[in-house]
Amino acid sequence: MSKEFLSQYLLYWLIAVLFMIGPIGMIFKNNLMKKLMAMNIMQVAVIIFFLALGQKMDATLPIEIPGLTGVTNYINPLPHALMLTAIVVSLSTTGVALALLLLIQKKYGVLEEDEVLRRMDQ
Amino acid sequence: MNVLIDYRPLWAVVISLVAAGLIMLSDKKPNLREAWTLIAAFGKMFIVFSMLPAVLSGQILVTEPLHVAKGISLYLKADPMAMIFAALASALWIVTSFYSIGYMRKLKEEHQTGYFASFAVCLAATMGIAFAGNLLTFFVFYEILTIATYPLVIHERDDEAIKSGRKYLAYTLIGGQLLLVGIIWVYVLTGGGDFQAGGFLAGKGSVTSLRIIFVLMMIGTGVKAAIMPLHGWLPAAMVAPTPVSALLHAVAVVKAGAFGILRIVGFVFGPELLKDLGVATALAWIAGFTIIVSSLIAIAQDNLKRRLAFSTIGQLSYVVLGAALLTPMGILGGMYHIVAHAFMKITLFFCAGAILATVHKHNISELNGIGRQMPFTMGAFAIGSLGITGLPFIVGFISKYNLALGALERGQGIFIAVLLASGLLSASYLLPIVYIAFFKKSEEFQEYKEANLCMLVPLVFTAAVSIILGIFPNAGAHFYDLATMAVKSIVTGNLLGGGW
Amino acid sequence: MREQYPALLIIVPLLTALVIPxxxxxxKRLVRWIAMGALIIANISAIGALMHVLNQGVWHYRFGNWMPPWGIEYVIDPLSAGMALLISFISLVVLIYSDVFLKEEGWLKIGMYHTLYLLLTVGLLGMVVTGDVFNFYVFLEISSLSAYGLIASGGSKAVVAAFRYLLIGTIGGSCYLLGVGYLYAITGTLNMGDLAVRVQPLMDSPAVIVAVSMILVGMGIKMALFPMHGWLPDSYTYAPPHAISFISGVMTKVAAYAMFRYFYFIFGAANETIAIVLQVIGAFAAIGIIVGSIMAIAQSDFRRMLAYSSIAQVSYIALGLAIGNMYGLIGAMFHILNHAIMKCCLFLIAGGIKWKTGEYKIAKFIEMSRKMPKTMGAFIIAALSMVGIPPTAGFFSKWYLVLGAIEKNMWIYVAAIVLSSLLNAIYFFRIIENAYLKKGQEDIVPASPKKPELPFSMLVPIIVLGIGILIIGIFNEPIVCQVMQYGLPGGGMR
Known part of the structure; x- marks a missing residue:
């Protein structure tokens, strides 16, 4: 594999793989908890994508070091700020989903999708 | 050309809408409720007839447009053709209201409040259709009429009524949607839809698109005008109480369709354009076909109302034929037939209802000797029948004569043959009823008497009018003059046109 | 105060939501009144913003006076102000309606319901006023999460429906976020106005194409565009009436509005990419209209019928976007308004019928006209509007859509609209037949002043919305010409 591919593009291919795990997991897995986990993986993929956008060569954390000036020396902090929000969103969604799963477990006794649907229609 | 701003067309529409509301509120007091109907009916007729002198002298009364959507407006216009329909419908509402009161009370019908309220809304919609100044206004009231007649069709609320209601809605809604597409297309091509004498579509679109628009619009209005094969709803709608059949399915709804066809032929496309497009001939043939076939089917019907229904289908196609002939006399005959047929057919339906209410018989085979007991009723029936046949001195002759002249003008003698044949066929499905009523003996009806006054007076009145108009076509509301003025305007393309 | 309307619009309900628990x-008793107060302030702010914007043009409200593109700004033009007004009005109406359903609950349930409800309102309002694409995502997720919670409060079946909605909705949100990521990657900005300028020369690049597709999928899922509509029937059927009226009336419309903003204002419809995307949307919309209407006919549960009907109706809006000319867009915008009111009214009626008679099955609606005359009267108006009979509002949206479609010779769309009107007539008239015509077995106690058919707090919203349908229809010219036309791209009619 060329150096260029490894250093520049591999990351995005991995992100793409993670992103696809999301819908594929949600469709093909029967257990509701596993679907939830797949959803989480999908959200993480998007977060990493944003973070990858902010990276720069030979740049350091965006906390000012006296004497080191110039934008090229600090990585872009904006994606990090945005992704904090996105992480919080992901967290809340997971929280709500878990609450719903608890209720489903209590009412139907199982977390397998086909079984839940069957019991729902009775 | 004299165009005046006047709100009387709007009041004519609104008065019965207000009445409908008051009727709904007077549910517990039948006499008050009936009073609202009669007040509204007389009021409406008064308003309409008050506009007659102005229109006859050549003025057009227009309401201010109500802008309802970007670039389009609703407005009402009282021109000669509108006055024909409006005067006819408002006068006949009074008559039908008296008749309804008698009929509903004799039969102790349920849901009378809804009945009278729906009737009022229907008449408001009919006024709106008559006075519509552009295609959108026409369509709005056309659809309101469809919806408002539904409660009347399903009045009996039994299974048969529900089925007939569905059939009615299916036909009219599908037709309505096709008409809508045609109307919108016209708006796209010309940016407006105002009715103009002599048409405004010439040169505005390709031949194919104009032909398709014409077909769409003909299907849309043809459903209500019961052109075959779009007529299926009309016999089914006979399950409604007879006053409904009388006014709505012999006068208001079906005439709205026929009126629409005349408007589209005369005021949207124009005879010249239709001649160039070549579509009118097909329409004339379909009309002729309908006339003959419906008469043949009528002969085979034993149920009196169904026989009259098929007769209506045929008679309506007289109007369509007149429009399709594209000649001045033809269109004149068609327009006048709106009036002529209305009076004659409403007489026939009133008689059928009187028979139903008094002796509770539906079928012709059961009517032997009824003429003894109900001489006035059957006498009126005889007059109506003879008029449909086309006997001189009854009003049906006038329109038939004009139609025949119109066919001659076109050089299409075949349609004269159609008219003659239809006359003979009408005779053969209507006159036997008169015969068996008077000349067949039967013990059955000994204890019955004539129909009650509320029903009897209206039907005698309409029969008498049929004769009066047959001798003096201009009596009363100057129908013949109005029709002539309308045709002149179509032919010459402006509303005070010169000679033909 | 007046200068702060855009901020008040969001902040007041938000703070109230947090304080309510x-x-x-x-x-416990004050909660309703405080919530209503917050929504009334939101309504006033929306009206104020609308007035301001109609007089003085687009309003850029900068938070903390940080200039864009670094600061977050709210951009209000007549269309977004109109949407904000619509959202806050329907929110208030349904809140009034919900009184009856919550009377006997404990403090926790009441508190939670109102909090989630206000948060949902905040989320939707934020989506329409914001001028920043990431801020949009935040509000999108706020509204979605609140919606999941509200739907789940409807019982055991609703929890499963909410969970599935959560899964699919989060896919949508993530897709949208990924699209935003791509846009940020190549333009470096998140501000909508700035983005519109910077993305133009890059429209043919693969990154933008991916971004456009991702946003299409994301918004498509949220607005239930065929074939991404799978979550909708279950959610709408099992959710409680006081939540679903608001959600069904507004949520999918806001997503459609967002699609309109993105494709016409940010990307600009003249591009080849967007033109192809619009064609795809149009195809999906046409199929969705027909499929939705046919499926609705097959339903025996009133709410599920309304759910499939919603799929069809939102596809009208998408169709208007796909048609793309002035009338098509006006039709789409007008239908956003119409459908919000019609569908909200219909779900309020469904809830009312359930409250009064316990029935959701259409076959059991026999003689409903005597038990609940005013409610069924409003139903008739709403049904006529859905079918498209003049002079109701629904007729005019179809008028504009067909006008636009004929102008562009898109005959398939015309056929789809006409056909669906007739299909709508089938399933609505079936209910009218049941309610008015069929005779039932047991004795009916007709409604009377002593035993009203529904409590006032339920009946008044239903009737107000029903009359609103007629008024919007008859007076649609001022609405269209004085408000909506300024929402067209290019700022007004040609």
């Missing part, structure tokens, strides 16, 4: 614990 405490108030619920202390004084």
């Amino acid at each position: 405490i108030i619920a614990y202390l004084v």
Whole structure:
């Protein structure tokens, strides 16, 4: 594999793989908890994508070091700020989903999708 | 050309809408409720007839447009053709209201409040259709009429009524949607839809698109005008109480369709354009076909109302034929037939209802000797029948004569043959009823008497009018003059046109 | 105060939402009034913003006076102000309606419901006023999460429906976020106005194409565009009436509005990419209209019928976007308004019928006209509007859509619209037949002043919305010409 591919593009291919795990997991897995986990993986993929956008060569954390000036020396902090929000969103969604799963477990006794649907229609 | 701003067309529409509301509120007091109907009916007729002198002298009364959507407006216009329909419908509402009161009370019908309220809304919609100044206004009231007649069709609320209601809605809604597409297309091509004498579509679109628009619009209005094969709803709608059949399915709804066809032929496309497009001939043939076939089917019907229904289908196609002939006399005959047929057919339906209410018989085979007991009723029936046949001195002759002249003008003698044949066929499905009523003996009806006054007076009145108009076509509301003025305007393309 | 309307619009309901659980614990009775107060302030702010914007043009409200593109700004033009007004009005109406359903609950349930409800309102309002694409995502997720919670409060079946909605909705949100990521990657900005300028020369690049597709999928899922509509029937059927009226009336419309903003204002419809995307949307919309209408006919549960009907109706809006000319867009915008009111009214009626008679099955609606005359009267108006009979509002949206379609010779769309009107007539008239015509077995106690058919707090919203349908229809010219036309791209009619 060329150096260029490894250093520049591999990351995005991995992100793409993670992103696809999301819908594929949600469709093909029967257990509701596993679907939830797949959803989480999908959200993480998007977060990493944003973070990858902010990276720069030979740049350091965006906390000012006296004497080191110039934008090229600090990585872009904006994606990090945005992704904090996105992480919080992901967290809340997971929280709500878990609450719903608890209720489903209590009412139907199982977390397998086909079984839940069957019991729902009775 | 004299165009005046006047709100009387709007009041004519609104008065019965207000009445409908008051009727709904007077549910517990039948006499008050009936009073609202009669007040509204007389009021409406008064308003309409008050506009007659102005229109006859050549003025057009227009309401201010109500802008309802970007670039389009609703407005009402009282021109000669509108006055024909409006005067006819408002006068006949009074008559039908008296008749309804008698009929509903004799039969102790349920849901009378809804009945009278729906009737009022229907008449408001009919006024709106008559006075519509552009295609959108026409369509709005056309659809309101469809919806408002539904409660009347399903009045009996039994299974048969529900089925007939569905059939009615299916036909009219599908037709309505096709008409809508045609109307919108016209708006796209010309940016407006105002009715103009002599048409405004010439040169505005390709031949194919104009032909398709014409077909769409003909299907849309043809459903209500019961052109075959779009007529299926009309016999089914006979399950409604007879006053409904009388006014709505012999006068208001079906005439709205026929009126629409005349408007589209005369005021949207124009005879010249239709001649160039070549579509009118097909329409004339379909009309002729309908006339003959419906008469043949009528002969085979034993149920009196169904026989009259098929007769209506045929008679309506007289109007369509007149429009399709594209000649001045033809269109004149068609327009006048709106009036002529209305009076004659409403007489026939009133008689059928009187028979139903008094002796509770539906079928012709059961009517032997009824003429003894109900001489006035059957006498009126005889007059109506003879008029449909086309006997001189009854009003049906006038329109038939004009139609025949119109066919001659076109050089299409075949349609004269159609008219003659239809006359003979009408005779053969209507006159036997008169015969068996008077000349067949039967013990059955000994204890019955004539129909009650509320029903009897209206039907005698309409029969008498049929004769009066047959001798003096201009009596009363100057129908013949109005029709002539309308045709002149179509032919010459402006509303005070010169000679033909 | 007047200068702060855009901020008030969001902040007042938001703070109220956060404070309500405490108030619920202390004084249960006040919660409703405080929530209503917050929504009334939101309504006033929306009206104020609309007036301002109609007089003075687009309003850029900068938070903390940080200039864009670094600061977050709210951009209000007549269309977004109109949407904000619509959202806050329907929110208030349904809140009034919900009184009956919550009377007997404990403080926790009341508190939670009102909090989630206000948060949902905040989320939707934020989506329409914001001028920043990431801020949009935040509000999108706020509204979605609140919606999941509200739907789940409808019982055991609703929890499963909410969970599935959560899964699919989060896919949508993530897709949208990924699209935003791509846009940020190549333009470096998140501000909508700035983005519109910077993305133009890059429209043919693969990154933008991916971004456009991702946003299409994301918004498509949220607005239930065929074939991404799978979550909708279950959610709408099992959710409680006081939540679903608001959600069904507004949520999918806001997503459609967002699609309109993105494709016409940010990307600009003249591009080849967007033109192809619009064609795809149009195809999906046409199929969705027909499929939705046919499926609705097959339903025996009133709410599920309304759910499939919603799929069809939102596809009208998408169709208007796909048609793309002035009339098509006006039709789409007008239908956003119409459908919000019609569908909200219909779900309120469904809830009312359930409350009064316990029935959701259409076959059991026999003689409903005598038990609940005013409600069924409003139903008739709403049904006529859905079918498209003049002079109701629904007729005019179809008028504009067909006008636009004929102008562009898109005959398939015309056929789809006409056909669906007739299909709508089938399933609505079936209910009218049941309610008015069929005779039932047992004795009916007709409604009377002593035993009203529904409590006032339920009946008044239904009737107000029903009359609103007629008024919007008859007076649609001022609405279209004085408000909506300024929402067209290019700022007004040609």
